[in-house]
Amino acid sequence: MYPSKLDAGYPPAMAPPPTTGIPISSTNQFYSQPGPATFHVENSRASVSWSTGLCHCLDDCSNCCITCFCPCITFGQIAEIVDKGSSSCGASGALYTLILCVTGCSCFYSCFYRSKLRAQYSLKESPCNDCLVHCCCELCALCQEYRELKRRGFDMSIGWHANMEKQGRVATLPPGIQGA
Template sequence: MAEGNAQSRYVRLTKEQAPVEDITPGELNQPIEVPQLIVHRCHECGQTLPESYQPPADEDWTTGICGCADDTESCLSGLFCPCVLFGRNVETLREDILWTNACVCHAICVEGGMAVAAATALLHGIDPKTSFLICESLFFAWWMCGIYTGLFRQSLQKKYHLKNSPCDPCLVHCCMHSCALCQEHREMKNHLSDNAVMPTTAVDPPPIQQMSSSNEEKTDSASPPEPSKDPESNNLELQPL
């Protein structure tokens, strides 16, 4: 009786009841990415690496931070138009980012803050009322210069296993922004030139081998060797031991 009086757990569906949600064919058969199954392996030995593994930064930069004169083109671009040079560097490092997007972001964050400070000083002069706006604009440009461009310098160091030279990437861009951009451009240019020129070894193809189907060669190779016709070789003597 207790079982009969208990409420049923099943709900009867009616024809008027609409489906909860529409499911397109094939929607439930999509592959699912499981983060626990994504394993990072070493490129040389294939050993499984932990998630917290960071490649060792033990390589030196090919050029110094003050070697801007080694490349005249990048030196002029970094001095008079650093946003364009930064965009070119980002496009070389990250193929999914266009150089125009990085150039516009650099121009708005860095050059934009400096332009606001310069325009405020020229139009309204430097007084207690405008000094706060000027300092705020310069600080914004300096902070964005170090953080935004320093992150890409850090990505470059991880890609080529480079050391912090001469100090942290963000501090390098805060203190020597133009020199850092020129150094990064020369570094990627040197690595690309090294990858382009690869030593090649000339290997001669093996000689062409032809199969002969003549009956004479088959008979000669299959027939046993003829006995020697020398009479001396047939006379064998048995000597007691």
């Protein structure tokens, strides 16, 4: 009356997954699809502290003055390095200025670059949330990010590509563009 399990009317029997030593939840234990397993690996690098504090602007007085009077320059330099040359200093600085003039809240744009910088170098989220740091202490945050990149060996005045040439590495070109 009922077709046997070997008939085409039934899906193939699902065998329990092989024992891997990795715990799995009871909800997906027997209903996983066959094939290679994929695992999400957490970033195991420990967070490190910033090389300077948020208010240590006297460590680099020239940058502090530039940032105080024209933060778009400092932001543009940071953005070019953090984006690994995919955005130029001028374009990032101009966008920062436009957002500042239109909304008065460029901190919401610059806080994303603080987050990207922290992720690249496994820096602690301190003294508080990135967005809050930029909203309350925009200029100090930009100076701290500038100093961090400078202490990591970047010459902020020459940009990403020149830094890569200076370090003896070839700057990566976008796909489809060949060197002349």
